[in-house]
Amino acid sequence: NAGVTQTPKFRILKIGQSMTLQCTQDMNHNYMYWYRQDPGMGLKLIYYSVGAGITDKGEVPNGYNVSRSTTEDFPLRLELAAPSQTSVYFCASSYRAGDTQYFGPGTRLTVL
Amino acid sequence: DQQVKQNSPSLSVQEGRISILNCDYTNSMFDYFLWYKKYPAEGPTFLISISSIKDKNEDGRFTVFLNKSAKHLSLHIVPSQPGDSAVYFCAARGAGKIIFGKGTRLHILP
Numbered sequence: 701n702a703g704v705t706q707t708p709k710f711r712i713l714k715i716g717q718s719m720t721l722q723c724t725q726d727m728n729h730n731y732m733y734w735y736r737q738d739p740g741m742g743l744k745l746i747y748y749s750v751g752a753g754i755t756d757k758g759e760v761p762n763g764y765n766v767s768r769s770t771t772e773d774f775p776l777r778l779e780l781a782a783p784s785q786t787s788v789y790f791c792a793s794s795y796r797a798g799d800t801q802y803f804g805p806g807t808r809l810t811v812l
Numbered sequence: 813d814q815q816v817k818q819n820s821p822s823l824s825v826q827e828g829r830i831s832i833l834n835c836d837y838t839n840s841m842f843d844y845f846l847w848y849k850k851y852p853a854e855g856p857t858f859l860i861s862i863s864s865i866k867d868k869n870e871d872g873r874f875t876v877f878l879n880k881s882a883k884h885l886s887l888h889i890v891p892s893q894p895g896d897s898a899v900y901f902c903a904a905r906g907a908g909k910i911i912f913g914k915g916t917r918l919h920i921l922p
Binding site: 790792798801805 | 816818821846853854855856858901905908909914915
């Protein structure tokens with residue numbers, strides 16, 4: 701039972717480069733989320749999705765884009781990487797809003 | 813404006829003793845509270861939760877207490893074990909969204 705998987709585990713980007721963080725869940729959850737965790741800080745919600753084709757902004761959406769074409773996948777796109785986006789990114793899913801969320805292992809991103 | 817606050821960034825407890833992690837919140841509309849545990853290089857995992865209509869929930873060594881009048885909840889771990897060393901996040905649900913605190917790093921000392 702894979703749960704929530706994320707790729708890659710680590711990535712170093714140069715300023716201005718683009719990349720997509722992948723997230724897949726196999727629990728048939730409707731809700732999916734992207735968080736970032738900065739050192740010494742809590743989890744901040746970037747974007748979330750309530751189902752295929754439906755996404756909405758969280759607390760810190762600037763500099764990111766998302767799409768949800770299937771129930772399973774919820775990729776996060778960084779178009780022009782900036783040092784402020786250096787962080788650990790977590791994807792999570794839940795069956796309903798406010799339900800217990802299941803997290804992936806995270807992607808550690810460094811922008812130099 | 814932090815709606816969920818964990819004021820202790822870290823806590824050290826002797827193995828076998830009780831660990832008490834605290835969390836304060838500001839929004840009286842929160843109806844559900846959760847604790848997540850996170851090991852280094854892993855994602856957070858759900859630990860225990862409590863509904864706002866209860867004041868205590870127990871699961872093995874873990875007990876969560878909720879004091880609604882004080883807008884305060886706490887997680888008790890008894891007895892503390894080495895594997896409990898981790899970061900613990902308090903979270904609260906309101907309007908269908910979950911808001912996380914900054915976390916408390918728990919060190920269990922041998």
